[in-house]
Amino acid sequence: MTSQTDLAALLCSRLCHDMLSPVGALSNGLELLADERDPEMRARCVELLEQSAKISTDKLKFFRLAFGAAGGFGEAVPVEEAQDVIEALASDAKGVKINWAMSESSLPKPAVKVMLNLAQIALDALVRGGTLDIGAEMRDGNAEIVTRANGERIAFDETIGKALQGDLARGELSSRTAAAHMIALVAEELGGGLQYKLADKTLVLGAVLPQPEGMIG
Numbered sequence: 681m682t683s684q685t686d687l688a689a690l691l692c693s694r695l696c697h698d699m700l701s702p703v704g705a706l707s708n709g710l711e712l713l714a715d716e717r718d719p720e721m722r723a724r725c726v727e728l729l730e731q732s733a734k735i736s737t738d739k740l741k742f743f744r745l746a747f748g749a750a751g752g753f754g755e756a757v758p759v760e761e762a763q764d765v766i767e768a769l770a771s772d773a774k775g776v777k778i779n780w781a782m783s784e785s786s787l788p789k790p791a792v793k794v795m796l797n798l799a800q801i802a803l804d805a806l807v808r809g810g811t812l813d814i815g816a817e818m819r820d821g822n823a824e825i826v827t828r829a830n831g832e833r834i835a836f837d838e839t840i841g842k843a844l845q846g847d848l849a850r851g852e853l854s855s856r857t858a859a860a861h862m863i864a865l866v867a868e869e870l871g872g873g874l875q876y877k878l879a880d881k882t883l884v885l886g887a888v889l890p891q892p893e894g895m896i897g
Contacts, residue, residue: 687865690858695743697855702739705732738768746796746859756786759816766799766814775809783817790870791816791823791889794863798874798885801860802829805836805883818891822872825887834883844874844885863887 709729716722742765745757753761759782770776787795795816802812810831817824842848843860846868853861867874872889 686853687858687862690853690855691747691862693855694858695747698739698743699736702732702735706736734768735772738765738772741765742769742796742800746793746800747862753789756788757792758786759784762787762792762796765796766803769800769803770812773803773806773809776803776806777811779811779813781813781815787816787818787823788889788891790866791825791887794823794866794874794887794889795825795827797859797863798825798827798887801836801840802827802883802885805829805834806831807835808833821891823887823889823891825889827885829883830881832881834878834881836878836883838878841876841878844876 706729709725709732713722713725713729716725745762745765763780763782767778770778795814799812799814806812806829808831810829813826813828813830815826837856839848839852840857840860842852843857844864846864848857848861864874867887867889870889872887874885874887876886877884
């Protein structure tokens with residue numbers, strides 16, 4: 681059984697891996713800018729720096745809500761906060777159109793954490809672009825979430841699916857599956873569950889999460 685310390689270490693590894701490229705690009709861009717004298721090339725360097733800074737900021741905003749405690753919010757997070765984060769990640773990925781079906785103005789923090797991670801998994805699966813449909817609603821005391829990725833090619837590691845359903849074998853937990861494992865634990869703690877279905881060109885990820893006590897009514 682994986683300890684909380686192991687899981688935290690793997691999530692940190694995932695964060696470092698995802699941040700290495702844009703932060704490295706910032707460092708390289710600053711070095712080039714310091715040596716470059718041609719105005720056109722300097723303008724290009726600045727453009728690349730701005731792009732890398734945006735990607736870094738977008739990823740950090742995602743990690744704050746998807747992995748962290750989302751400090752600054754109460755028990756619920758405004759839906760537009762999560763939408764802005766996912767829209768930013770999709771714009772960085774390019775070639776992905778997002779369709780929203782949100783019936784609530786805010787969602788419990790655990791539901792937002794799960795939704796963001798499901799959206800990231802679905803987004804990663806759209807290696808050649810496509811559409812990402814995201815929906816969430818509160819029904820009968822449960823937060824119900826669904827994300828659907830549809831594209832010409834879906835790249836999905838079935839080990840991530842096993843992590844979502846809590847079926848990982850010993851040794852299968854890694855920085856790649858840690859986020860899925862984390863939200864599976866979140867769902868389990870709430871008495872809910874996650875599921876997925878993979879077809880030829882479609883990946884559907886879903887969650888049913890009972891609303892935390894104190895937020896019902």
